[in-house]
Amino acid sequence: MRTGHLKSFCLLRIWSSPARNCCPLLVFRIYGNLSQNPAIFTKITLYVIFFLTFLILCTKIVLRDSVMELLDREEVSNFLKRKNGIYSCFLCIVSGGLFALCQPPFNLGHLSWFCLVPFLIGLNGKKAKQGFVYGFIMGAVYFLCILYFVFIVQPPLTITGAILLIIYQALYLALFGLLFSIIAGRDSCLQFVFSSAFLWVSIEYLRSLGVMGFPWGLLAYTQWKNLTLIQIAEITGVYGVSFVVFVFNAAVAYIILQYLRKPFDYRRFSTPEMAVLSVLLIGIITSVFFYGMRAISRYEPLIKEREKExxxxxxxxxxxxxxxxxxxxxxxxxxxxxxxxxxxxxxxxxxxxxxxxxxxxxxxxxxxxxxxxxxxxxxxxxxxxxxxxxxxxxxxxxxxxxxxxxxxxxxxxxIHLVPFGEATPAFFKWIFPFLKKVIxxxxxxxxxxxxxxxxxxxxxxxxxxxxxxxxxxxxxxxxxxxxxxxxxxxxxxxxxxxxxxxxxxxxxxxxxxxxxxxxxxxxxxxxxxxxxxxxxxxxxxxxxxxxxxxxxxxxNGTTIYTRFGDIFSYACLVATALLMSLPFLKAISQKS
Missing domain, CATH: 3.60.110.10 (Carbon-nitrogen hydrolase)
Incomplete structure (x- = not known):
């Protein structure tokens, strides 16, 4: 589509978009409809990213070269420390909102490669308790945006249930924030990127377990229209797609954090470890997309033949x-x-x-x-x-x-019933007998x-x-x-x-x-x-x-995932457990 027709295209598509039922803001509707045209959306997204990057660079230079010279450095440092909590909270809220916009029906899957960057920057350098709080804030915003439909099922009864569900789901991201502050090393780019990716996949998998399991709104679901990328799911399951997207988010976050560190030093970007990270990142993404293209070329003829249908x-x-x-x-x-x-x-x-x-x-x-x-x-x-x-x-x-x-x-x-909607879990009946009368x-x-x-x-x-x-x-x-x-x-x-x-x-x-x-x-x-x-x-x-x-x-065949199940998620759980044990092992070795 030529850019001359962009305005008429948006006006024609705004009121037919399914997003109009989910958000009254016109800007979200226009943005959702632009995402249906990949060429225009990609150009606009790149322009926005370049503009924001340029703005950050300019702001950084001004703050560092002008303000720091005019004011006392210690005074500025204390001011930033007091405001740090507000900034981190704001970053978590932004990430939660962007993450929600990446999910259906807005389908802004392009943004999912960057939507968690503010969240990871906000968590950087935080203590465990702070990480728990910021993770909960991000989770509360995100799940409020994607689970608001529970409020309207049978009000007013489901209003309380919806609030509890959002809090329950947000606690998983709070757990991520807590553990992230423990295992994500700030000085090692490989540890920062991959330990956080292993942890993210582990948390997503844990959300699917038990009678209260509810794996709704996984990071991978932002890519449901990315046909090439999602083919890897026949090996790793849906969690492998989440891993790839999160690794990219974590790598971008780490690069930005290195730029923001004081004093600024370009040599941080030329270390052997950064070179290894670049090779791994390019290798992972290239391999996944190459595998996807091969899978499409392999299964496309089988679908067209339709010998058995x-x-x-x-x-x-x-x-x-x-x-x-x-x-x-x-x-x-x-x-x-x-x-x-x-x-x-x-x-x-x-x-x-x-x-x-x-x-x-x-x-x-x-x-x-x-x-x-x-x-x-x-x-x-x-x-x-x-x-x-x-x-x-x-x-x-x-x-x-x-x-x-x-x-x-x-x-x-x-077999798997909706908890509290179709059946009250036995554990809750035992703990809260009054639920029989309430539900x-x-x-x-x-x-x-x-x-x-x-x-x-x-x-x-x-x-x-x-x-x-x-x-x-x-x-x-x-x-x-x-x-x-x-x-x-x-x-x-x-x-x-x-x-x-x-x-x-x-x-x-x-x-x-x-x-x-x-x-x-x-x-x-x-x-x-x-x-x-x-x-x-x-x-x-x-x-x-x-x-x-x-x-x-x-x-006409059996996939690796069908045969072996969530082995990739198990591997991420094991890796997370090992990374969590490293600080304790170091402490023991130092004492001995």
């Missing part, structure tokens, strides 16, 4: 959340799904309805079960749908596969079997809702023999916020990690298909009603 139709009913759970509205709701399904021309191999498309138990409603069975027979194909099922005195969030004969040929009960409704029971559904055209598994954000759990489905993946969800809870966009982008990494194609059905969007390279295609807009149809190719 399955024809899948996705139905997006866009059922109003205020009516969806009303039993009196069930007939109209099912009528929407059946009506859209009836509009299909020809017979696909599989039809997908979203999570809890059927909001009442089929076991307790034989008439409804017979109606669904009769409908399945009339369409002469397989149908998979979500249902809120009641069985043996327990509720389940279930996916069922109905055969062309109208029989339920397979079922999967959601309405009965807990949903967790499933125990990772079902692989049998279909004449291929085997597949179905993950439900936010199960797709856990890479370690999705790989277990693939390891059991699934040849493609279905994800059903209901993101209507979150309204027109950033959540549906971020949730969809996460599935891109699950496709690349396991080299598997994904069909995603969401009640209100985003529904769509993702191929083995992580390219979305035929996806819907949020809060629209309709259906889409496409062919998915079957998995």
């Amino acid at each position: 399955i024809d899948i139709a996705i139905v997006q009913g866009n059922i109003d959340q205020s009516k969806k759970w009303d039993p009196h509205y069930l007939g109209e709701s099912l009528g929407v799904f059946m009506g859209l399904t009836g509009e299909l021309k020809g017979t696909p191999d599989l039809i997908i309805w979203p999570e809890t498309a059927i909001t009442v138990s089929l076991n307790e409603n034989p008439f409804l079960r017979d109606s669904i069975s009769g409908f399945a027979r009339s369409i002469h194909t397989y149908l998979i749908t979500g249902v809120q099922e009641y069985e043996d005195g327990r509720y389940y969030n279930r996916a069922i596969l109905i055969s062309p004969a109208g029989e339920i040929s397979g079922k999967y009960d959601k 309405p409704g009965e807990d949903i029971s967790s499933g125990s079997v990772r079902t692989v559904f049998e279909h004449p055209s291929g085997k597949f598994s179905c993950c439900i809702c936010f199960e797709s954000i856990f890479p370690g759990e999705i790989r277990l489905f693939i390891k059991r023999g699934a040849q493609f993946l279905v994800n059903i969800t209901n993101d209507a809870w979150f309204g027109k916020t950033n959540a549906p966009y971020h949730h969809f982008a996460i599935n891109v990494f699950r496709a690349v990690e396991n080299r598997i194609e994904i069909a995603r059905a969401a009640n209100s969007g985003i529904s769509g298909y993702i191929d083995k390279l992580g390219r979305p295609r035929y996806y819907t807009r949020i809060f629209t009603r309709g259906l889409i149809r496409s062919n998915l190719s079957l998995r």
Whole structure:
């Protein structure tokens, strides 16, 4: 696009951007739309970076050569020490805001290579307690920006939950700040860059563990549109992409810190260690992008050949959340799904309805079960749908596969439940018995079997809702023999916020990690298909009603990640543990 058309391009795209639902500021909308044009965005970003660099240089020269000569050096030093906490706090807030803008739906992934630089500069030289505080400030700003959708789920009940969730997630970055001040050496560029990178990946991995695990907003997800870079995920998982981006951030931060050190000495940039860092940094980034290009050239022909494929139709009913759970509205709701399904021309191999498309138990409603069975027979194909099922005195969030004969040929009960949303963790029930009265409704029971559904055209598994954000759990489905993946969800809870966009982008990494194609059905969007390279295609807009149809190719191999899991994250954990032990080992050796 020529620059002469830039103004009209921005004006045409501003009001159609999904970002308009997430931030009222016009400047963010313009910036988000510019990011959709890589050529223009890159030029503007480079101009901004060069301008800011020039401004910093000029300011530095003025402050050093003029102010320091006019004022007493000790007086200036004391003034800067008093203001240092404010500056560090400001840098953390800036990093938190920039980091949030890099995530969907703004998708300013270019900024993610620099967004953590202010945060790392603010942490430099801080004691452990200070690092904890500044890390918490950065985390609170960041998670407030990307998790604000929790506030609107069921207010006022979820307001308290949202605040606690943001605090809980911010504590992980507080832990990063605390440990960073211990293991990141200021005099060693290699230790500063790589120890902090190992620590960052370790913290991100820890966020995914346990019943309270919630790996939302990882650094890697800022790169979901960077097709070449994310191919490394088939080896390292999503955390390898985070590592590469963070290493670049840390290297830039270290270079800036060396420039700001007093007295200034150009020889700091010509040390052997800096040369090694440059070689490693260039080598890592070049290798990752080279591997990505090779992977694309290797899998592209396989995707085009499509020797083994399955024809899948996705139905997006866009059922109003205020009516969806009303039993009196069930007939109209099912009528929407059946009506859209009836509009299909020809017979696909599989039809997908979203999570809890059927909001009442089929076991307790034989008439409804017979109606669904009769409908399945009339369409002469397989149908998979979500249902809120009641069985043996327990509720389940279930996916069922109905055969062309109208029989339920397979079922999967959601294993990883949303804490406090679907079930209260047993530990919290024991500690806080009053939660049973505060949180309405009965807990949903967790499933125990990772079902692989049998279909004449291929085997597949179905993950439900936010199960797709856990890479370690999705790989277990693939390891059991699934040849493609279905994800059903209901993101209507979150309204027109950033959540549906971020949730969809996460599935891109699950496709690349396991080299598997994904069909995603969401009640209100985003529904769509993702191929083995992580390219979305035929996806819907949020809060629209309709259906889409496409062919998915079957998995024809097993990736390193599918086979071995998060070995890269384990290596980062071990490296972090060793780096943390170094100060203690040095102290022991000095005493002896």
